[in-house]
Amino acid sequence: MTKRLDGKVAIITGGVAGIGLGIAECYVREGAKxxxxxxxxxxxxxxxxxxxxxxxxxxxxxDVAKEADWQKVIDxxxxxxxKLDILVNNAGIGGMSPIIEDLSLADWQRTIDVNLTANFLGEKYGIKAMQKTNDAKGSIINVSSVAGLVGLPTAPAYSAxxxxxxxxxxxxxxxxxxxGIDIRVNSVHPGxxxxxxxxxEAKEQLTKTVPVGHMGEPKDIGEICVYLGSDESKFANGAEFTVDGAQRA
Known part of the structure; x- marks a missing residue:
């Protein structure tokens, strides 16, 4: 039986724990390397x-914020x-700053470097690799957040x-x-x-903010990333996929 990602090769940043590992497990289950x-x-x-x-x-x-490390990963x-078929820009850091004027420039810059600049670098090197090894075809999945849709008041750098x-x-x-390049780019926004x-100690309070009554699992993000990495999503491009239990509905 053919699996949904048979023959595909994916890079998953931050792929060793949490959401990233959930994505990796779903990808391997569906035949990807x-x-x-x-x-x-x-x-x-x-x-x-x-x-x-x-x-x-x-x-x-x-270190996803270092350009030389991207070339190392591609190589x-x-x-x-x-070859490279799929790039999942998943790595990221959090960080709370309830009072924005107390947020240091160093903390702001590190958050932007890891959560945004790294995604640009991933796209830059991922696109080149797909052009060179995969007939300029592929899928890029940028893992954002519901905070990329509605700002979190206690996390200005993260939201930005x-x-x-x-x-x-x-x-x-x-x-x-x-x-005319057949590389699709979509974003996923977990709650x-x-x-x-x-x-x-925070789980009970956070769960109360989710209309469906429970938090999501890493696999929930993995499954949408399987779809976006597969040929099933060939017409999905430049789109946002929110996976948050109706939190932002």
């Missing part, structure tokens, strides 16, 4: 490869699997970075389409997802 990256969680990277299988997965340590992907990712997605999709980074 995956390259997972993380900057600090090296042990998690090795554990993820052991879980998924080293014949279908690879871990590369990467490792092509060396291992021969996610809103910027949303508009980068639109602009890149149009840029490529107008040039509250139950991962290890959500404090246990």
């Amino acid at each position: 995956v390259v997972l990256t993380a900057n600090h969680n090296v042990d998690g990277g090795h554990a993820a490869v052991a879980k998924l299988g080293d014949d279908v997965s690879l871990f590369v340590q990467q 490792a992907t092509i060396d291992k699997f021969g 970075s996610k809103g910027g990712t949303r508009m980068l997605t639109h602009a890149t999709a149009l840029n490529l389409a107008h040039r 509250w997802i139950d991962t290890a980074i959500v404090p246990a």
